[in-house]
Amino acid sequence: MHHYVLVVKEDCETCRMLQPVAASLAATADIRIVSQDNPNFPAGLPAGTCIEDDSALEQSFALKVEIVPSLICYTDGLEVSRLEGWQRAEWESTTGLTFAAALPAFRPGCGSKSMDPGMPEKLAVKYGGAQLKARRLDIAEGEDEVEACYDRGWSDGLPLVPPTEIRVVRMLQGTRRSPAEVVGEVPPDYVPCTIEKIAINAVMAGCKPEYLPVVIAAVEAALMDEFCMHGLLATTYFSGPMVLVNGPLSRAIGMNSRGNALGQGNRANATIGRALQLIIRNVGGGRPGGVDRAALGNPGKYTFCFAEDETGSCWESYAEERGFSPQVSTVSLFAADGVQGIVDQKSRTPESLSRSFAAGLKVVSHPKMVMAADAFLVVSPEHERVFRDAGWSKTRLKEELNSLLQMPGSEIIVGADGIAEGVPEKLKDAILPKFREGGLNIVRAGGSAGLFSAIIAGWGASGKIGSVPVTREIVI
Amino acid sequence: MTRFMDPTAELAPEARIPLPKAASLAGLRVGLLDISKPRGNIFIDRLAELLTEAGASPQRYAKPTFTRIAPVELKQQIATECDVVIEALAD
Numbered sequence: 058m059h060h061y062v063l064v065v066k067e068d069c070e071t072c073r074m075l076q077p078v079a080a081s082l083a084a085t086a087d088i089r090i091v092s093q094d095n096p097n098f099p100a101g102l103p104a105g106t107c108i109e110d111d112s113a114l115e116q117s118f119a120l121k122v123e124i125v126p127s128l129i130c131y132t133d134g135l136e137v138s139r140l141e142g143w144q145r146a147e148w149e150s151t152t153g154l155t156f157a158a159a160l161p162a163f164r165p166g167c168g169s170k171s172m173d174p175g176m177p178e179k180l181a182v183k184y185g186g187a188q189l190k191a192r193r194l195d196i197a198e199g200e201d202e203v204e205a206c207y208d209r210g211w212s213d214g215l216p217l218v219p220p221t222e223i224r225v226v227r228m229l230q231g232t233r234r235s236p237a238e239v240v241g242e243v244p245p246d247y248v249p250c251t252i253e254k255i256a257i258n259a260v261m262a263g264c265k266p267e268y269l270p271v272v273i274a275a276v277e278a279a280l281m282d283e284f285c286m287h288g289l290l291a292t293t294y295f296s297g298p299m300v301l302v303n304g305p306l307s308r309a310i311g312m313n314s315r316g317n318a319l320g321q322g323n324r325a326n327a328t329i330g331r332a333l334q335l336i337i338r339n340v341g342g343g344r345p346g347g348v349d350r351a352a353l354g355n356p357g358k359y360t361f362c363f364a365e366d367e368t369g370s371c372w373e374s375y376a377e378e379r380g381f382s383p384q385v386s387t388v389s390l391f392a393a394d395g396v397q398g399i400v401d402q403k404s405r406t407p408e409s410l411s412r413s414f415a416a417g418l419k420v421v422s423h424p425k426m427v428m429a430a431d432a433f434l435v436v437s438p439e440h441e442r443v444f445r446d447a448g449w450s451k452t453r454l455k456e457e458l459n460s461l462l463q464m465p466g467s468e469i470i471v472g473a474d475g476i477a478e479g480v481p482e483k484l485k486d487a488i489l490p491k492f493r494e495g496g497l498n499i500v501r502a503g504g505s506a507g508l509f510s511a512i513i514a515g516w517g518a519s520g521k522i523g524s525v526p527v528t529r530e531i532v533i
Numbered sequence: 534m535t536r537f538m539d540p541t542a543e544l545a546p547e548a549r550i551p552l553p554k555a556a557s558l559a560g561l562r563v564g565l566l567d568i569s570k571p572r573g574n575i576f577i578d579r580l581a582e583l584l585t586e587a588g589a590s591p592q593r594y595a596k597p598t599f600t601r602i603a604p605v606e607l608k609q610q611i612a613t614e615c616d617v618v619i620e621a622l623a624d
Contacts, residue, residue: 192539194547202535209549211540220538248542257540339540 066093069167117171118180142166217261228256231266241280243341244287245348262332274388278529285524296516299393300362303376304386307364314366316504330362370501372451392516392524415461425469425479431496431515437503462491559588564615567595
């Protein structure tokens with residue numbers, strides 16, 4: 058058994074042209090005619106033909122109509138073909154009818170009203186909303202939407218974008234993953250976190266839908282056991298998650314890896330890092346004064362996210378060092394404090410500049426602490442040029458820094474230099490590395506002018522006892 | 534009406550919960566705001582006596598005029614100096 062559904066709108070010139078075709082079909086075939094904008098269109102149909110009024114677009118949404126006219130052909134209740142716009146030969150072969158010779162061979166259709174800008178999200182909320190599971194909260198008429206978010210405790214202190222259903226549906230278009238998929242359990246409450254909950258918080262953070270896959274990967278990375286997100290949240294230390302994005306997606310979504318890369322002003326950098334923190338707060342329940350016991354914290358706990366400048370670098374990227382192809386996009390997380398600058402405007406040899414770097418790195422956490430915190434060294438282009446010109450690889454620079462950062466025990470034991478802090482007395486004759494193996498990382502970012510680099514020190518609990526940097530591939 | 538999607542783990546009820554009530558006023562600083570209507574002070578004096586008997590420390594404040602809402606500075610002062618505030622309206 059064959060039957061047809063014809064979806065039209067009067068506003069479409071091709072649909073108007075096809076009114077005699079619709080009349081022929083209605084006279085000879087089993088057909089439903091669905092009209093998007095005028096229940097009396099098409100005209101000239103045989104007496105008694107019913108036109109379905111789809112001004113609410115429910116049918117068009119359910120039928121996934123993108124173009125009008127659409128002729129959807131069914132056999133035994135199953136869709137077997139779909140003709141969009143007018144191609145005489147195909148319409149004739151599909152229906153077995155012959156249409157007036159005056160009609161052209163081809164004329165494209167128009168966009169379905171269900172595809173007007175903003176309409177797919179509206180229709181998804183109205184007719185497809187059941188697939189989203191989050192509790193709906195009705196905000197009273199007199200309530201200010203932004204204040205309502207503050208009042209409910211969702212904010213990190215800055216205003217949030219109100220998480221309306223339409224915004225969440227639009228956000229979810231940024232990923233192919235199911236809203237219901239659980240990515241893991243978010244500490245400290247260890248609550249299962251769905252893609253949908255991530256999307257709601259990404260809306261509040263100010264993300265665009267195209268950032269959502271990066272946020273999802275950041276959450277997945279944060280939930281990797283070796284990252285130790287629970288401890289990182291709970292610690293009295295300064296640290297919070299730093300998000301480093303590598304690969305083509307970082308450029309496609311316009312992340313900043315150059316001037317002011319660690320600063321404000323780029324939407325993707327700002328909102329991706331913020332979204333991760335909001336998920337820890339809202340889904341995980343981690344809040345300052347609650348499980349977050351930071352004595353001081355650091356401003357990066359609002360957001361700390363940047364991209365590595367791979368295209369300008371002479372070195373392999375951080376992600377490549379971790380075994381990922383440069384064609385793959387990744388998110389890496391590091392339990393980070395704030396940024397400490399290193400100024401060296403005079404070194405023109407790698408030997409001299411690496412000694413400057415080592416002097417700065419020596420004070421991470423405390424000049425007398427070793428193998429405690431990891432660190433990221435962010436090398437700016439003008440500093441990188443010194444190594445590039447001398448042919449120093451990243452590995453060579455790391456080796457040089459590690460050899461410069463061998464600390465004599467006698468200088469860092471308790472009491473040395475009049476400071477009670479330090480390593481146990483018994484290590485006075487030992488030579489101790491400042492960083493655990495693999496604890497010193499180097500990335501390149503920054504603007505083209507300025508002989509400055511940056512140290513991002515890490516949480517005092519690194520390695521197996523605390524947190525290690527983690528990397529996840531971004532899946533669209 | 535606007536409809537939001539809940540960003541949380543939905544562990545708390547939808548209706549917002551007031552802060553926990555103090556089990557006793559003993560030892561607490563209790564704010565008493567005089568809105569500056571005639572003879573309001575007599576009523577509040579008596580309240581202060583009763584609160585003192587209950588072991589609380591009444592703290593007295595007054596609005597400059599009953600015709601306007603309390604100045605922000607006064608609200609901030611009460612918020613920083615009091616543990617609880619008795620809020621009431623009468624004439």
